[in-house]
Amino acid sequence: MTTTQRKKIIGLTVNEETYELAVECQETxxxxxxxxxxxxxxxxxxxTGECGSCTVLLEGEPILACLMLAVECENKKIETIEGQSxxxxxxxxxxxxxxxxxxxxxxxxxxxxxxxxxxxxxNPDPSKEDIMESLGGHLCRCTGYNKIMEFVHHAAKLNRxxx
Amino acid sequence: MSxxxxxxxxxxxxDGPDKVTxxxxxxxxxxxxxxxxxxxxxxxxxxxxxxxxxISLALEVPGVKAVITGKDTLGIKHGFVETPRYPADxxxxxxxxxxxxxxxxxxxxxxxxxxxxxxxSLIKVTYESLPAVFDPEEAMIPGxxxxxxxxxxxxxxxxxxxxxxxxxxxxxxxGFQEADYVREDRFESHLRxxxxxxxxxxxxxxxxxxxxxxxxxxxxxxxxxxxxxxxxGLPQSSVRVKKAYVGGAFGGKIDLYTHEFCxxxxxxxxxxxxxxxxxxxxxxTAYRHGQPMIVTVKTGxxxxxxxxxxxxxxxxxxxxxxxxxxxxxxLVWGFAMAPYRIPNxxxxxxSVYTNNPIRSPQRxxxxxxxxxxxxxxxxxxxxxxxxxxxxxxxxxxxxxxxxLPNGDNxxxxxxxxxxxxxxxxxxxxxxxxxxxxxxQGRYRKGxxxxxxxxxxxxxxxxxxxxxxxxxxxxxSVSLLTGSLDIGQGSETILCQIVAEELKIPxxxxxxxxxxxxxxxxxxxxxxxxxxxxxxxxxxxAAGDVRRKLMTIAAEELNADIENLIFQNKxxxxxxxxxxxxxxxxLVALSIQxxxxxxxxxxxxxxxxxxxxxxxxxxxxxxxxxxxxxFDAQTAEVEVDTETGNVRLLKAVTAHDCGFPINPLQVEGQxxxxxxxxxxxxxxxxxxxxxxxxxxxxxxxYRMPSICNIADSEHIDVITERYQVGKPYRTKEVGEGYxxxxxxxxxxxxxxxxxxxxxxxxxxxxxxxxxxxxxx
Ligand code: FES
Ligand code: FES
Numbered sequence: 001m002t003t004t005q006r007k008k009i010i011g012l013t014v015n016e017e018t019y020e021l022a023v024e025c026q027e028t029x030x031x032x033x034x035x036x037x038x039x040x041x042x043x044x045x046x047x048t049g050e051c052g053s054c055t056v057l058l059e060g061e062p063i064l065a066c067l068m069l070a071v072e073c074e075n076k077k078i079e080t081i082e083g084q085s086x087x088x089x090x091x092x093x094x095x096x097x098x099x100x101x102x103x104x105x106x107x108x109x110x111x112x113x114x115x116x117x118x119x120x121x122x123n124p125d126p127s128k129e130d131i132m133e134s135l136g137g138h139l140c141r142c143t144g145y146n147k148i149m150e151f152v153h154h155a156a157k158l159n160r161x162x163x
Numbered sequence: 164m165s166x167x168x169x170x171x172x173x174x175x176x177x178d179g180p181d182k183v184t185x186x187x188x189x190x191x192x193x194x195x196x197x198x199x200x201x202x203x204x205x206x207x208x209x210x211x212x213x214x215x216x217x218i219s220l221a222l223e224v225p226g227v228k229a230v231i232t233g234k235d236t237l238g239i240k241h242g243f244v245e246t247p248r249y250p251a252d253x254x255x256x257x258x259x260x261x262x263x264x265x266x267x268x269x270x271x272x273x274x275x276x277x278x279x280x281x282x283x284s285l286i287k288v289t290y291e292s293l294p295a296v297f298d299p300e301e302a303m304i305p306g307x308x309x310x311x312x313x314x315x316x317x318x319x320x321x322x323x324x325x326x327x328x329x330x331x332x333x334x335x336x337x338g339f340q341e342a343d344y345v346r347e348d349r350f351e352s353h354l355r356x357x358x359x360x361x362x363x364x365x366x367x368x369x370x371x372x373x374x375x376x377x378x379x380x381x382x383x384x385x386x387x388x389x390x391x392x393x394x395x396g397l398p399q400s401s402v403r404v405k406k407a408y409v410g411g412a413f414g415g416k417i418d419l420y421t422h423e424f425c426x427x428x429x430x431x432x433x434x435x436x437x438x439x440x441x442x443x444x445x446x447x448t449a450y451r452h453g454q455p456m457i458v459t460v461k462t463g464x465x466x467x468x469x470x471x472x473x474x475x476x477x478x479x480x481x482x483x484x485x486x487x488x489x490x491x492x493x494l495v496w497g498f499a500m501a502p503y504r505i506p507n508x509x510x511x512x513x514s515v516y517t518n519n520p521i522r523s524p525q526r527x528x529x530x531x532x533x534x535x536x537x538x539x540x541x542x543x544x545x546x547x548x549x550x551x552x553x554x555x556x557x558x559x560x561x562x563x564x565x566x567l568p569n570g571d572n573x574x575x576x577x578x579x580x581x582x583x584x585x586x587x588x589x590x591x592x593x594x595x596x597x598x599x600x601x602x603q604g605r606y607r608k609g610x611x612x613x614x615x616x617x618x619x620x621x622x623x624x625x626x627x628x629x630x631x632x633x634x635x636x637x638x639s640v641s642l643l644t645g646s647l648d649i650g651q652g653s654e655t656i657l658c659q660i661v662a663e664e665l666k667i668p669x670x671x672x673x674x675x676x677x678x679x680x681x682x683x684x685x686x687x688x689x690x691x692x693x694x695x696x697x698x699x700x701x702x703x704a705a706g707d708v709r710r711k712l713m714t715i716a717a718e719e720l721n722a723d724i725e726n727l728i729f730q731n732k733x734x735x736x737x738x739x740x741x742x743x744x745x746x747x748x749l750v751a752l753s754i755q756x757x758x759x760x761x762x763x764x765x766x767x768x769x770x771x772x773x774x775x776x777x778x779x780x781x782x783x784x785x786x787x788x789x790x791x792x793f794d795a796q797t798a799e800v801e802v803d804t805e806t807g808n809v810r811l812l813k814a815v816t817a818h819d820c821g822f823p824i825n826p827l828q829v830e831g832q833x834x835x836x837x838x839x840x841x842x843x844x845x846x847x848x849x850x851x852x853x854x855x856x857x858x859x860x861x862x863x864y865r866m867p868s869i870c871n872i873a874d875s876e877h878i879d880v881i882t883e884r885y886q887v888g889k890p891y892r893t894k895e896v897g898e899g900y901x902x903x904x905x906x907x908x909x910x911x912x913x914x915x916x917x918x919x920x921x922x923x924x925x926x927x928x929x930x931x932x933x934x935x936x937x938x
Pocket of ligand 2 (some may be wrong): 082103104105106107108109139141142143162336360410411
């Protein structure tokens with residue numbers, strides 16, 4: 001590990017690719033994903049942990065990338081929205097999102113997709129309350145959440161049908 | 164005949180795959196080579212004279228490439244409205260004075276945000292603080308600190324009047340004389356914000372050839388181009404505003420914003436791309452929110468509930484500059500007169516300067532404020548007269564073919580059906596009739612109704628749209644539109660219309676949108692005009708293509724035009740499906756035999772083609788539109804009498820939107836509006852003290868989350884239809900449904916516990932206080 005005055009070299013695995021990056025100590029994971037790696041699918045709605053739009057999976061767990069320093073993620077595995085659809089095929093969660101009309105402006109969508117993917121992995125048949133618990137930190141101003149609620153139920157069904 | 168394959172169907176969004184995979188590029192995602200970061204210095208004073216700005220230390224910070232102040236600008240003012248009566252009143256960067264906390268004083272471009280922030284902290288501004296005023300009613304009284312001189316045409320002895328609208332008809336005094344019952348009430352609507360998830364953002368890149376390229380999170384590129392060019396002193400042809408995805412707007416991204424101007428000027432100064440993204444705190448404290456408004460309504464009715472006279476006075480708190488304040492006092496007159504028949508009416512609205520941040524349109528632009536007042540009062544009147552809320556609304560509701568006082572025709576009006584259907588659907592009368600003595604215990608339920616009307620595509624600006632549809636060699640089509648999809652799904656519905664007119668699979672319609680250089684001029688996505696105005700332009704453009712294809716097919720197949728049928732990218736002769744030509748063949752034939760004509764269609768539309776310009780903001784005279792949507796909404800609530808908390812149990816929206824072009828999107832619009840109204844009713848309020856925002860974050864300004872989801876149901880009242888080759892009159896769905904529901908909630912609270920609320924939001928404190936009073 002090399003340290004300069006401000007920068008530190010860290011290893012980071014993002015969507016199964018490993019990078020070696022020089023990051024500033026105060027840089028967030030969100031900044032590094034967006035600015036250094038050009039992975040702009042992860043959004044910044046507030047930068048202060050209030051909206052959920054920057055959600056990514058860190059070692060499989062949803063976290064707010066705007067509140068996580070990049071240096072804390074050294075040698076960790078991260079999944080972003082760009083890593084979800086392999087070879088252009090949408091995941092059942094993404095399919096369900098489209099089919100139920102849960103996307104409008106789409107700014108909250110990447111975070112919602114990752115959080116619900118995580119929820120469905122842990123809980124293949126979530127109740128309304130389970131969904132509220134998992135998505136409660138994700139603001140969406142466009143949809144009123146009705147179609148988001150519907151899509152999670154629908155994605156759960158698609159997932160079950162697929163297995 | 165005329166089976167529809169695309170219009171009226173639940174077609175999935177064209178941009179959906181881009182959005183669920185994270186590929187959609189929004190303005191905040193644009194990263195150009197050598198891009199600098201811009202930041203803005205804002206006034207800490209609500210009202211002050213600028214004596215001096217010293218930028219010398221800021222310029223020395225390593226990484227800083229440019230610092231600009233008002234002195235670096237041409238000093239050209241701009242405004243949401245720029246008319247002879249209401250000339251522009253705001254400099255893009257403050258020159259001599261600041262008029263609200265957060266007003267932009269200087270801007271910096273640097274290689275990174277740390278350098279930019281450091282430079283901001285080193286700019287020394289010397290202010291001379293001036294007395295300030297924040298309450299509009301105080302600001303109007305002579306002797307209040309003068310923010311701007313009062314409007315010269317307003318002759319009353321008042322100050323700080325940014326604008327006034329006065330209108331009326333009939334004889335309101337005689338009307339009140341004739342009335343059996345008259346009452347007057349005052350209602351206040353609070354300050355709330357749009358809450359779009361994508362912050363305000365702009366990237367500007369000034370090229371070596373003198374072209375300024377701009378990406379900005381907006382509601383239409385053409386108005387931005389016009390205002391940027393004007394304030395920067397550039398010809399419009401030197402400014403190109405390009406498309407990026409928009410993460411929500413709700414009325415808050417229409418007008419020119421200072422960050423857009425600064426990004427452009429900083430890029431011109433540095434010859435490097437400059438990006439400015441507002442922080443959420445800046446958006447809460449210094450950017451434009453909706454319009455808080457005081458509405459006084461005096462209504463006279465006959466014993467049977469027939470309205471005979473209504474008099475309104477509104478006062479809008481416009482902040483330090485006019486913003487859309489003089490538009491909202493004009494529009495609310497329309498929201499008052501559209502749903503009910505009012506034989507005698509008088510209206511007076513004032514827009515008042517105060518030392519608060521500027522205000523902008525916000526979804527509904529005055530409709531929630533006006534409908535909350537009228538519908539609440541109507542319920543009080545009905546109760547006084549012993550008439551049901553349903554009957555009093557049916558008695559006064561407008562019907563098809565009625566002429567409005569401005570000369571507009573409501574055409575097909577489904578308002579009565581909306582009220583009847585919703586009453587039946589919710590079992591309103593039975594639920595409403597449960598007396599309060601029967602409602603005991605801590606939790607008490609109630610039901611309430613409200614109605615509203617909304618106009619689409621109005622001539623507030625000389626609004627119009629043009630669209631180009633061109634055939635490609637393989638028989639697919641490209642659609643060129645200046646309209647911008649801000650999440651409402653405009654691109655998808657335009658594709659549906661083109662697919663329908665040309666009977667071509669929707670996947671084979673590609674959209675190219677919102678680029679001032681390559682797409683035709685468009686109304687922009689506000690005042691709810693897209694589906695009607697741009698949609699009809701798209702229909703005409705596709706129709707033009709259809710006619711060309713038809714001519715060639717008739718020549719080649721030796722058939723009469725009337726006998727030709729379009730289906731699945733082919734043209735057939737009716738009854739002889741074996742005699743057909745594919746679009747691909749037709750394009751080739753056209754090129755070969757019509758001197759290279761590759762089949763390009765043009766279309767354009769404007770509401771009411773013969774009206775000269777736009778109606779008068781001062782007198783409301785002049786036609787608006789031929790497009791009025793109507794709705795009735797009910798709310799069922801449960802009040803916790805111990806805490807004062809209210810829950811919205813169910814919201815139903817019965818709406819006459821003409822016909823839905825895409826039901827999936829219409830439902831999405833309704834749900835979104837019900838949720839936004841729920842936030843406005845119970846959760847959201849920008850708290851201000853002496854011009855300073857006290858709750859500048861989503862932690863302290865609570866918007867609904869999925870935990871506050873409203874059970875939202877919809878009833879379609881279909882009054883229009885779509886026919887291939889004919890103009891259609893679908894109506895707006897994007898703004899009207901945030902209005903009546905607010906009144907419905909207030910009326911439901913009264914029905915539950917007998918507490919009448921005269922101001923929004925409906926907080927536990929107000930409800931407990933009300934309960935205390937009636938004990
Ligand atoms: S950007 Fe991280 S929570 Fe809003
Ligand atoms: S779709 Fe716009 S914020 Fe969720």
